Amino acid sequence: MASAVTLTEPESSVAADGARWLTPWQFWGIVLLIPYLIIFTFFVIYPIAYGFWTARHPHTYVALVQDPIFVRSVINTFLFLAIGINIKMFIALLLSGFFVQARWWIKWLSVLFILPWAVPSIPTILSLRFMLNPEWGVVNTLIFRFTGEDGPNWLNDPAIGLTMAVAVHIWKSLPFWTLILISGRLAISADLYEAASVDGATNTQKFKYVTWPSLRTLYLTCTILSMIFTLGDFNSVYLLTGGGPADLTHVLATLGIRYLRIDQVDMSMAAIVIALPAILPLVFYMMKRLAR
Amino acid sequence: MRESHIALLRAASTEAKLLLIGIPVLVWTLLPIYHMFLFAISPKDSAFSGKLWPDHPTLRNFGIVFRQEHYFLHHFWEQLWNSLFIALATGALTLTIATGAAFAISRLKVKGGRTVMNLALFTYFIPAAFLAVPMYRTMGVYGLLNSQWSLIIAMVTIATPYAIWVLKQTSDNLPVELDEAAVMDGASPMQLFRLVYLPLIAPALVAIGTYAILLAWNEYLYAFLLLSKDTAITLPVALGNFLSADDSPWELLMTTGFVYALPPAAIYYAFRRYMVSGLTAGAVKS
Numbered sequence: 001m002a003s004a005v006t007l008t009e010p011e012s013s014v015a016a017d018g019a020r021w022l023t024p025w026q027f028w029g030i031v032l033l034i035p036y037l038i039i040f041t042f043f044v045i046y047p048i049a050y051g052f053w054t055a056r057h058p059h060t061y062v063a064l065v066q067d068p069i070f071v072r073s074v075i076n077t078f079l080f081l082a083i084g085i086n087i088k089m090f091i092a093l094l095l096s097g098f099f100v101q102a103r104w105w106i107k108w109l110s111v112l113f114i115l116p117w118a119v120p121s122i123p124t125i126l127s128l129r130f131m132l133n134p135e136w137g138v139v140n141t142l143i144f145r146f147t148g149e150d151g152p153n154w155l156n157d158p159a160i161g162l163t164m165a166v167a168v169h170i171w172k173s174l175p176f177w178t179l180i181l182i183s184g185r186l187a188i189s190a191d192l193y194e195a196a197s198v199d200g201a202t203n204t205q206k207f208k209y210v211t212w213p214s215l216r217t218l219y220l221t222c223t224i225l226s227m228i229f230t231l232g233d234f235n236s237v238y239l240l241t242g243g244g245p246a247d248l249t250h251v252l253a254t255l256g257i258r259y260l261r262i263d264q265v266d267m268s269m270a271a272i273v274i275a276l277p278a279i280l281p282l283v284f285y286m287m288k289r290l291a292r
Numbered sequence: 293m294r295e296s297h298i299a300l301l302r303a304a305s306t307e308a309k310l311l312l313i314g315i316p317v318l319v320w321t322l323l324p325i326y327h328m329f330l331f332a333i334s335p336k337d338s339a340f341s342g343k344l345w346p347d348h349p350t351l352r353n354f355g356i357v358f359r360q361e362h363y364f365l366h367h368f369w370e371q372l373w374n375s376l377f378i379a380l381a382t383g384a385l386t387l388t389i390a391t392g393a394a395f396a397i398s399r400l401k402v403k404g405g406r407t408v409m410n411l412a413l414f415t416y417f418i419p420a421a422f423l424a425v426p427m428y429r430t431m432g433v434y435g436l437l438n439s440q441w442s443l444i445i446a447m448v449t450i451a452t453p454y455a456i457w458v459l460k461q462t463s464d465n466l467p468v469e470l471d472e473a474a475v476m477d478g479a480s481p482m483q484l485f486r487l488v489y490l491p492l493i494a495p496a497l498v499a500i501g502t503y504a505i506l507l508a509w510n511e512y513l514y515a516f517l518l519l520s521k522d523t524a525i526t527l528p529v530a531l532g533n534f535l536s537a538d539d540s541p542w543e544l545l546m547t548t549g550f551v552y553a554l555p556p557a558a559i560y561y562a563f564r565r566y567m568v569s570g571l572t573a574g575a576v577k578s
Contacts, residue, residue: 028481029402032392036408036452039389042434043449044415047426050433054426098313109314111561113321118560120510122528123549126535127328130542138327171320232419234513239532253421257513260425272422283417290457291410 055269064270069258073250073271076162077231080251084166085226088174093219095174096181097211117175121235125168129155129240132164158248161241165249169236173229177222184218185211221289228282231275328553331546353547362544364534367522374519375509375526375552378440382447382508383501389448390455390500391493395485397456398463399471409460416453421513423450428517442518443526447511451504462496463489499566506556527552 055061064070099110116124131137132154140151155161192210201209234253237243243250243258250258252275259268332353334346355361360368393412397405427446428437436442470492474484490497512528519525525533531552534545 025400025481026402028485029396029400029405032396032400032485033402033405033408035389036393036412036456039445039449039452040408040411040415043427043430043445044411044423047423047430050430051426054429095313095317098310098317101310103310106310106314109318111564113317114560114564115321115325115557118557119325119553120512120528120556122512122531123328123546123553124324126531126549127324127331127546130331130546131324131327136542171324175321228417228419232421234421234424239512253419256421256425257517260428260517265425265429268425272425275422279419283414286417287410287413290413291406 051269051272054266055273057266060266060270061274064267064274067267069247069250070255070267070271072248073252073255076249077251077253079162080166080169080233080237081227081230084169085223085230087166088170089177089219089223089226091170092174092177092181092222093215095178096185097207099178099182100185113178114175116172121172122239124172125235125239128164128168128171155241156245158245161245161249162237165237165240165251168240169230169233172236173226177226180222181215181218184215188214221286224282225286228279228286231279325553328546328550331543332550334543336541336543353543354551356544357547357551362541364530364541365544365548367530368548370523371525371527371530372552374440374524375528378444378447378515378526379505379509381444382451383505385444385448386451386455386504387497387501390452390459391490391497393452393456394459394463395489398460399466399484399489400481409456412453412456414453415449416457420450424513424517427514431518436518438519438521438524440519440524443511443515444508446514446518447504447508450514451507455500455504458500459493459496462493466492495566498563502559502563502566506559509556 099106099113131139134140134151134153134156137154139154143149143151152160154164188211193206196206196210232253233251234257237249237251238254238257241249243254247258252271255271256268259265259271330346333349333351335348335350335352357365357368360366393408396402397409427449431437431442431446434442436445466489470488471484474488479487510528511526512532515526516529516532519529522530527548531545531549534540534548
């Protein structure tokens with residue numbers, strides 16, 4: 001019976017702890033946790049410790065800050081996040097309103113709409129890369145056919161290249177965030193909208209006074225979570241521009257690989273350590289939200 | 293009469309507005325995928341023409357890929373198998389580890405379970421790309437580089453935190469009375485696990501298994517860091533290698549990419565019911 005009490009009262013008194021220790025329940029609990037703890041110790045703790053150890057010398061950071069490519073990457077990362085996430089979340093907010101409309105064809109469209117998220121990154125990003133190829137790509141072929149002029153050298157221009165990487169990122173992750181905001185909208189009681197209609201509210205007013213107040217927290221959480229995920233978006237940049245031309249389109253996620261390639265592992269680690277003060281507050285905020 | 297006319301007009305204009313959103317969304321969504329598909333069914337010389345449909349659609353490219361008739365494709369089947377093996381192994385290991393951990397934390401209320409959950413969440417929120425280089429070096433230290441187990445373990449490391457979290461949320465919602473009844477009947481912890489717990493969380497297990505399998509199947513960064521032998525790499529790495537050559541046969545690259553993209557899309561649609569509710573609802577708790 002003691003074990004049943006343990007189950008129903010997780011917050012039982014400290015005095016009971018002694019008696020609980022190494023009941024079959026605790027024993028099996030520990031046994032079942034061990035596999036994860038092994039993984040965590042050897043493949044999370046150790047690599048992180050190794051990373052900090054590699055990046056321990058102050059002169060690495062001096063070299064890093066003096067590296068124009070690092071400075072450029074930080075600016076790129078900032079632009080990527082600030083522009084990419086806000087546009088993405090805003091479109092997702094609008095599209096979630098579109099997809100909750102009850103139409104047979106919108107149902108079909110929502111099924112297709114998931115595709116970018118469901119298929120792997122590499123074939124679709126390579127496909128886009130081919131579309132943008134200045135000589136053979138379909139985009140410039142069409143530009144030439146209609147205007148008789150050569151199109152821009154898309155991915156060889158750092159500004160266009162980075163913009164395209166942001167577009168790829170949005171293309172890939174928009175379905176996911178739209179789905180979440182759709183589920184957020186569906187959770188709002190229909191009564192509220194009916195009441196608003198009875199009071200003669202316009203669509204804008206309904207959004208302002210019913211939808212947005214209910215979605216606000218979710219929207220903020222999504223934005224922060226998306227920042228963390230987007231910081232780690234390696235594929236959108238690496239597979240599209242490869243960081244080029246002249247290493248001008250790197251972001252923090254691809255910079256580590258670049259330093260690894262030229263055998264400067266300490267720089268690679270230092271670039272991540274330097275970014276931690278910006279990331280950790282986001283991580284802790286999300287942990288607090290999800291751990292409840 | 294007039295009133296119904298206006299109502300009809302208004303309905304038509306709403307419909308038109310919706311179409312005005314829907315059509316660009318459709319084009320935007322399908323463009324890169326359709327472009328890939330066009331390449332796959334176009335003969336080599338006409339793949340660049342910019343037509344909406346090729347003059348002579350062909351399945352020849354698929355034949356070349358499946359018969360491995362190009363220098364880049366010599367190990368196609370082997371690499372497909374590698375992708376499959378690594379994905380399935382990741383799925384199985386993630387499920388085993390995460391189910392045990394979630395059961396221990398949520399139902400057995402093991403001491404320190406909360407801390408473990410927090411550690412796992414912390415891992416979930418480290419961007420995977422930031423852990424890639426340290427992980428690469430770590431695998432080197434352990435002597436696992438070029439072994440497919442290095443990629444499997446790396447994928448399990450990345451997949452388990454989220455898996456544990458979702459499974460823990462699911463198990464927290466199971467009624468306590470079930471456990472109590474089982475305990476009254478004299479069930480041991482492992483009997484409770486097997487006979488009560490596993491059947492009840494089966495739908496979440498499907499979602500999490502699929503999540504882990506797709507994560508590993510789709511992974512590029514870790515795969516290309518950890519594996520390098522032509523016979524050991526997965527399909528995405530092979531696709532990446534394709535690209536580094538000057539005379540890349542684009543139509544074959546797109547065909548291989550298309551074949552590689554099909555299984556996840558199919559799995560996704562097959563398990564859509566579980567995935568959407570299980571993963572998106574779990575991803576952000578409002």
